[in-house]
Each structure stands twice: as structure tokens, then as C-alpha cells.
Amino acid sequence: MRHITRKQLLDAPSDFRRNLVNSITGYKSLHLIGSQNRNGETNLAPFSQVFHIGATPPLIGILFRPHTVERHTLENILDTGYFTLNHVSSSFYKAAHQTAARYAVSEFKATGLEEVYLEDFPAPFVVPSQVKMGCYLVENQTLKVNDTVLVIGEIQHFWVAEKGLGFDGMLDLNVLDTVTVSGLDTYHIGKKLGRLSYPKPDQPIQEI
Amino acid sequence: MRHITRKQLLDAPSDFRRNLVNSITGYKSLHLIGSQNRNGETNLAPFSQVFHIGATPPLIGILFRPHTVERHTLENILDTGYFTLNHVSSSFYKAAHQTAARYAVSEFKATGLEEVYLEDFPAPFVVPSQVKMGCYLVENQTLKVNDTVLVIGEIQHFWVAEKGLGFDGMLDLNVLDTVTVSGLDTYHIGKKLGRLSYPKPDQPIQEI
Numbered sequence A, B: 001m002r003h004i005t006r007k008q009l010l011d012a013p014s015d016f017r018r019n020l021v022n023s024i025t026g027y028k029s030l031h032l033i034g035s036q037n038r039n040g041e042t043n044l045a046p047f048s049q050v051f052h053i054g055a056t057p058p059l060i061g062i063l064f065r066p067h068t069v070e071r072h073t074l075e076n077i078l079d080t081g082y083f084t085l086n087h088v089s090s091s092f093y094k095a096a097h098q099t100a101a102r103y104a105v106s107e108f109k110a111t112g113l114e115e116v117y118l119e120d121f122p123a124p125f126v127v128p129s130q131v132k133m134g135c136y137l138v139e140n141q142t143l144k145v146n147d148t149v150l151v152i153g154e155i156q157h158f159w160v161a162e163k164g165l166g167f168d169g170m171l172d173l174n175v176l177d178t179v180t181v182s183g184l185d186t187y188h189i190g191k192k193l194g195r196l197s198y199p200k201p202d203q204p205i206q207e208i
Helices: A006-011 A014-023 A072-080 A090-098 A107-111 B006-011 B014-023 B072-080 B090-098 B107-111
Strands: A002-005 A031-036 A042-047 A050-054 A059-064 A082-086 A131-142 A149-160 A179-182 A186-195 B002-005 B031-036 B042-047 B050-054 B059-064 B082-086 B131-142 B149-160 B179-182 B186-195
Touching: A002 A006, A006 A014, A006 B149, A014 B050, A031 A072, A042 A072, A042 A107, A050 B014, A050 B059, A059 A131, A059 B050, A072 A082, A072 A131, A072 A149, A090 A107, A090 A179, A090 A186, A090 B186, A149 B006, A179 B186, A186 B090, A186 B179, B002 B006, B006 B014, B031 B072, B042 B072, B042 B107, B059 B131, B072 B082, B072 B131, B072 B149, B090 B107, B090 B179, B090 B186
Parallel strands: none
Antiparallel strands: A002 B149, A031 A042, A031 A082, A050 A059, A059 A149, A082 A131, A131 A149, A149 B002, A179 A186, A186 B186, B031 B042, B031 B082, B050 B059, B059 B149, B082 B131, B131 B149, B179 B186
16 A cells, blocks of 8 residues: 655645545535525535534534635625535536636526525525525634634525435435535546445344 | 425434435545554444545544543544544445444454554554545534534545555545445445536636
């Protein structure tokens, strides 16, 4: 195996370090975040530092890069309190990637991804997304360790394509064609290996 | 599409809510965390709330459930400062799942996953893992919103199977056979759709 120390990583070219450390955690949870500013101008951008925080109440965490330059999505969330999380499908993952470009206009318009407002929720959803969540900001803090910003949102509304919701609440990400990202730019779909029974010390694991 | 409101989610059976909210963020970054207590007794457990925090220095975040009951991994990290992160491959994902059972002995022994110590790093690595990281605790805090515990570790050592490391630092997760998890119990491998060029407003996205 190849061994790389902390010092070698810090001495490596910044591209190498960025690619490695961004891909080192494995497959990441990709979402398009829809938001709008106080003037109703919309914004759409891809995020992969998105994670489950709790089920009761339903909380999602998102980590933003340091707020040292203009960050429309973060500013819109802090200003309005509302944002949407939208899964990416294989049919539009290239447009999803393209929303990260620095456009002067809304990324919805620029990339052709259609926006929609649902149930009077004050932030735009992505029409073709098979999983859509409307979230309200409940906490934000700047992590001392590197000035990244942790935003915690509570799910207010949730939409899923009917075929992808199991009777027990499990989403079937294969059926939903949900896309995952590694590093900054490499996209994948998932292929199920198995669903496993609850682990107990005295029982062998079984597929369920 | 099926629409579920916050209230419907909170009123739903707890199994349904737990399955849904744990699978709602999409594919998650699965890692086995190896640790040891002050007596050198080892522990191994699966975690999926693992995310990139920064590349310079190389920082990884892990979210732990509330520290209201005994949590060996968390306690070992807080006590010793050291832990390992190990990718899961399809050949041992069932054993990885089984490490979550409540064993009286080390999960390494109980599940047959072999442990190894590398470079005098004071926490055990998982022999068959194709990606192994030795991390040092740099920050921990309890999130007010639901008492989950955010641990931030800095990568001190990193090992990867040579075939999975690109010249530019990108890990090839397909080649490495890295496993991802959805919800609490459903495991997947990834299948690459494409790697895309840096997004710019005036240029079409290209596969690279």
C-alpha cells in the first residue's frame, strides 16, 4: 500500500492534496441547494458536505467553506432562513455540476434546470429531482478549526417519487437514481449489495 | 410525488421516521472506526456520519449520537485522542455491519476482522481495508440542537492500495471497491457516471 504522512500531504501540490482529501471520505451525499435572496432572486448550487444529524426532529447538517468570499447560498440561508435540498439524478448530473460556475444570473436559468415553488415554501425546488426537502435554519456556527460554517436545518416538507419510498420509510436510492459524488467532480450511481438484519452478538447477519 | 410534512413525519411510527430520515441524505460515507481504551482493549464500529472538513490541514468530521449511554468509540477517542478510519470493501461489508452488535469482547475478535498497528500509531487499523487513515482528535463539541457530538480529527497517516490512487490525488472508489451505505442497513457499491471539467459560465461541461 502507498503510505502518505501528514507532512507529505501538506508538502504536496495543492491540487493533489485537495483531490485526495476531498475523495478520502468515500462516496458523499450530493444535493443541490435552492435558495433565494430577499429580492426573490434564486440561487442553485451543489453541495456534498451534507449529513444526517437526527431524526426527531428531522435535522440535516451542511458544511460550507469559509465565509471569506461571497457565498450566495450561505448568505441567502442566513438572510431568509429557508432553503431546499434536492437529490441529483443521472439524467441531469452534468447540469447539476454546471450550477457551480460563477454565473451573474440565477443558476436555474443558466443551466436550464427548472425551478418550482411548492406549498408556499419560500425557496425554489428543482423540478426533476426525485427527492425534495424544504428546510428551515435552526442553528449555524463557524467551526474554530478552519472557519468552515456548519448550518443545521430542520425538514419542514419532504417530497419523494412514490416508487422510491418503502413501506418502512426507507428510500430506495437505486430506484430513485440518486447520484453520489467523490472528490469535487466525479459522479456515480449506486448498486445495492444487500440490506442486512439488525446486528446482534449471538446471531449471524442475514440479508433482509 | 408523495408529500410528507414535518408534522406527519413526527407523528409517524418511529421506525418509519428513523428509516426515512437516515436515508434522506442519499449515499453516505461509510467507515469503520478503530480505537482502543487506556488498557489497550480495542474497539471497532461502523459510522456513516463522516465528512470532509478541510484539506489544509486535512480534517475529517464525525458525528456521534448523544453521549447519554456508553459509547466505546467516542469514549476511546476522547480518552486517548487517537482513532483510525477504514474504508469498507464489498468482501467484508457483512462483518463491518456486524461490528455494530453489542459484544462483550473486541469487535475485531468477535467478527474476525483482523487488526494491525502501523507506524507506531496508537490505534488499530483494519487489515483488509483498502483505505486506512490514522487521525488525531483536534476538536470536539456537543451540538446544542440535539446533543449529538461532533468530533474533528486531523489525518496523521494515510494508506491506500496503490491501484486506487490517481496521479492527481483522486482516489478511484470503484477500483478500491469502497462501499457506501443508505439508511442504517443497506449497502451499495458505486458505478462511475463520469468525471467532469471545472465548471465555468461560458464553457460547456466536458467529461475528463
